[in-house]
Amino acid sequence: MDLQLAGHRVIVTAGANGIGRAIVEAFLAEGARVATCDIDEAGLESLPSGVIRHRVDVGDTKGLGDFIDTAIAGLGGLDCLVNNAGIAGPTARIEDIDLAAWEQCMNICLTSQFAACARAVPYLRKSDNPSIANLSSAAGRMGFCLRTPYSAAKWGVIGLTKSLAMELGPDDIRVNAILPGLVSGDRQRRVLEAKAQSRGCSVAEIEAEAFSFASIRHYVTPQQIADQILYLASDRGGTISGQAISICGDLKMLA
Secondary structure (H helix, E strand, C coil): CCCCCCCCCCCCCCCHHHHHHHHHHHHHHCCCCEEECCHHHHHHHCCCCCCCEEECCCCCCCHHHHHHHHHHHHHCCEEEEEECCCCCCCCCHHCCCCCCHHHHHHHHHHHHHHHHHHHHHHHCEEEEECCEEECCCCCHHCCCCCHHHHHHHHHHHHHHHHHHHHHHHHHHCEEEEEEEEECCCHHHHHHHHHHHHHHCCCHHHHHHHHCCEEEECEEEEEEEEHHHHHHHCCCCCCCCCCHHHHHHHHCCCCC
16 A cells, blocks of 8 residues: 655654564655664664664653754655554563663653654644654553562553644644554563562463453564554544554453
């Protein structure tokens, strides 16, 4: 399907690997112009030519804001912001979670999205087809045992998304949240390993338990997430806003 995104100007945070890289490459395949940032310099360098790339820690809001300004100057404007950056945060009982770990998770998973939106919105108002996609999680609509910082941040992303959709609707800026479930890749593997270690069981047992709460019992792929975001950024998604869209195989809960 031709989504008619040729020339679309897109910023994706944390685009060097995993979900972010799939989003970058999907937009490029549609003929869009893309800028991204990441802390992984080697990953950035391995991206396809033509991508505007900068090493940025999104936890540094000044550095993030400077990147957005620079990227937009290079792109010649902005049509779509994808707030993809995030970390897993600690896996532990609440009394064992250090406050600094909580703050780091909230800063990268939530505050960076607020900061990026605040900097990008004045540019998006000048677009003929503006949109924002914020990565939340299945943990953003249900509790997640031993993952309180991550779950709290991802619930916050949905609140940010719905509030901005209302605020920016008069400017025709669409704002949606994407809620992946169990996504294939190294990050999900590390999460399962941490949960297994915390609970004193095997990774296979944790994985089997996680999938037992889903109707479709296999991993979500980064490409499937990218496909949804591209649709929302296209004219076909022109009246979709304020939504928390699950891509999770119908998860009933998180173990």
